[in-house]
Amino acid sequence: MTCFRSEPDIFVMRLQNGCLFFSPSERYSANNQKSTDLKSEDLMNIRICTYTEAKKLIRQVRNDVFVEEQGVAREEEFDEDDDKCVHAIASNDGLPIATGRLRRDGRIGRIAVVREARGTGIGKRIMCALEKHARDSGIDHLWAHAQVHALGFYERLGYFVSGEVFMEEGIPHRHIEKEIQPKKKN
DSSP: OOTTOOBTTTBOEEEETTEEEEOOSOEEOTTOOEEOOOOTTOOEEEEEEEHHHHHHHHHHHHIIIIIIITOOOHHHHSOGGGGGSEEEEEEETTEEEEEEEEOTTSBEEEEEEOGGGTTSSHHHHHHHHHHHHHHHTTOOEEEEEEEGGGHHHHHHTTOEEEEEEEEETTEEEEEEEEEOOOOOOO
C-alpha cells in the first residue's frame, strides 16, 4: 500500500494550490473536543514548507510535545538543522496539530503530534508527506533516531529497527531505516 492511496474510512487526498489536503474520519475542534461530524468542506491541511515559512506553527507543536510533555530542553529541541530541512506541518481549522522534518541526507526527525490529535492517523500522514517529498527529491534511503515507545508506529510504516538502545535528551531511542523508490526523472 502506498501512503497516498485513498481509503474512504481513513482519508481522501486532493491537491489544491500546491498543498496536500486530507479529509480525516474524525477531527478535533479548537477547544480540543473530538468531533466526528466532519463536513466535506472541512479539510485537514498538511503542507510541505521551509522552517521560515511555518516557524511559529512548527515551534508550537514541538514545544507542546517535546519541551512541555517530554522535558527536552528548549535550546536542544530547536537547532541549526531546522533551517536546512524541509518540514511538514499539519493543521486542522487553522490550528497546528503535527509536524516533522526531513534532511537532505534522508534523516527524518522531530515527528510530533499534539496529544489531542493522537490516534487520528495524522502522524502517519506527516510521515507519508515527508516520504513523498523524499521520493520526489531523489532520496532513496530514509533513517531516524526513533523513541523506543514509538517503534511500533515506524515498523507499521515499513521501517526496520537496528542497533542497541541509546539515549538522546534522556529518552531511549533506536536507529530505524527504510529504503524507498525515488521518483524516476523524465
